Amino acid sequence: xxxxxxxxxxxxxxxxxxxxxxxxxxxxxxxxxxxxxxxxxxxxxxxxxxxxxxxxxxxxxxxxxxxxxxxxxxxxxxxxxxxxxxxxxxxxxxxxxxxxxxxxxxxxxxxxxxxxxxxxxxxxxxxxxxxxxxxxxxxxxxxxxxxxxxxxxxxxxxxxxxxxxxxxxxxxxxxxxxxxxxxxxxxxxxxxxx
Amino acid sequence: xxxxxxxxxxxxxxxxxxxxxxxxxxxxxxxxxxxxxxxxxxxxxxxxxxxxxxxxxxxxxxxxxxxxxxxxxxxxxxxxxxxxxxxxxxxxxxxxxxxxxxxxxxxxxxxxxxxxxxxxxxxxxxxxxxxxxxxxxxxxxxxxxxxxxxxxxxxxxxxxxxxxxxxxxxxxxxxxxxxxxxx
Numbered sequence: 278x279x280x281x282x283x284x285x286x287x288x289x290x291x292x293x294x295x296x297x298x299x300x301x302x303x304x305x306x307x308x309x310x311x312x313x314x315x316x317x318x319x320x321x322x323x324x325x326x327x328x329x330x331x332x333x334x335x336x337x338x339x340x341x342x343x344x345x346x347x348x349x350x351x352x353x354x355x356x357x358x359x360x361x362x363x364x365x366x367x368x369x370x371x372x373x374x375x376x377x378x379x380x381x382x383x384x385x386x387x388x389x390x391x392x393x394x395x396x397x398x399x400x401x402x403x404x405x406x407x408x409x410x411x412x413x414x415x416x417x418x419x420x421x422x423x424x425x426x427x428x429x430x431x432x433x434x435x436x437x438x439x440x441x442x443x444x445x446x447x448x449x450x451x452x453x454x455x456x457x458x459x460x461x462x463x464x465x466x467x468x469x470x471x
Numbered sequence: 472x473x474x475x476x477x478x479x480x481x482x483x484x485x486x487x488x489x490x491x492x493x494x495x496x497x498x499x500x501x502x503x504x505x506x507x508x509x510x511x512x513x514x515x516x517x518x519x520x521x522x523x524x525x526x527x528x529x530x531x532x533x534x535x536x537x538x539x540x541x542x543x544x545x546x547x548x549x550x551x552x553x554x555x556x557x558x559x560x561x562x563x564x565x566x567x568x569x570x571x572x573x574x575x576x577x578x579x580x581x582x583x584x585x586x587x588x589x590x591x592x593x594x595x596x597x598x599x600x601x602x603x604x605x606x607x608x609x610x611x612x613x614x615x616x617x618x619x620x621x622x623x624x625x626x627x628x629x630x631x632x633x634x635x636x637x638x639x640x641x642x643x644x645x646x647x648x649x650x651x652x653x654x
Contacts, residue, residue: 279616279627283536290539293548306542310535318523318530326519331494333515334508338501378489389522389621396622404626405619410633413618417574417634418641419609427606430585436593442602445652449607449644457637464629 321385328386332371341367348373355415355458356408365394369412376415377422388416407465414461418454422447522621529620533613537576546571562646563597565590569604570645574611574638581605600649608641 294303335341345366368391375384399406431439501508569583587601611634
């Protein structure tokens with residue numbers, strides 16, 4: 278699926294450049310793509326390494342497990358296929374917590390660690406497990422209670438009421454996530470009956 | 472102006488205290504439980520470096536494709552056909568590209584959003600709508616490529632459809648709520 282999107286982006290973009298006769302701009306985009314990608318990677322790298330280190334401490338001290346226990350009722354509904362001691366649950370909980378607080382840069386390392394832990398006992402390494410899909414839906418929905426970046430931007434443009442959008446944002450993000458999770462749930466149920 | 476300053480102070484202190492509190496708490500907790508904190512950190516950081524190398528190809532590949540797609544103005548071209556339709560619904564036009572790009576690129580939407588805030592003001596209807604749109608969902612396609620790419624999963628099942636359904640609902644709700652709250 279990701280392959281199709283990738284091909285679609287590159288082909289439709291390139292064809293549009295070619296038809297509008299803007300070959301030099303396309304050329305520049307292709308040559309610049311690697312630099313931009315690595316720039317993004319390098320900007321994430323210090324935080325990825327730092328958070329992986331901190332989270333290892335939390336894991337070794339069993340704090341992660343405790344945290345997962347707090348969120349257990351929620352996790353049991355969302356991830357019925359994972360048993361309650363699954364190592365991924367600690368990372369999933371931390372990822373959810375970081376997302377809720379609007380700490381996107383901290384949420385990504387937890388999310389990637391959770392994916393690794395889920396992949397460890399995946400019988401078919403090329404195919405996503407049910408838990409992976411649900412976890413992805415949660416992350417693409419990005420449940421945020423405090424949209425930190427948006428608030429910062431609004432303040433910098435001189436808003437008289439920067440936090441006016443917090444409640445509307447929460448309503449929007451929760452309905453969007455519930456829609457995604459419901460679809461995922463129906464898909465899982467349907468598969469079980471087949 | 473005083474109100475603005477207070478808001479900023481509250482937000483700053485929440486964001487500023489959160490991460491240090493988190494880090495300090497983890498370290499103190501582990502230290503109290505007689506964990507060799509520094510060894511654990513080094514072990515984890517080493518895994519973090521492996522993680523960076525794991526995701527490097529995915530990120531370079533996706534950024535290349537997203538750059539070509541967004542900068543080629545394909546979206547603006549498609550939009551030019553839809554303009555009369557949106558005009559009829561009295562949907563502000565500058566918000567549409569932002570809604571369309573939202574699932575694809577976070578940085579691109581952020582750029583459009585700050586443009587809208589600068590032009591129309593953050594407290595205008597469009598400004599509020601753009602802010603909600605930015606906060607209501609994440610960049611589905613990027614997250615999908617990154618998370619699955621990092622572990623080498625190719626068959627993603629219904630993850631993309633679910634993600635896009637969530638995006639669609641988020642965008643729809645953002646419009647509805649803005650009309651209710653800010654019109």
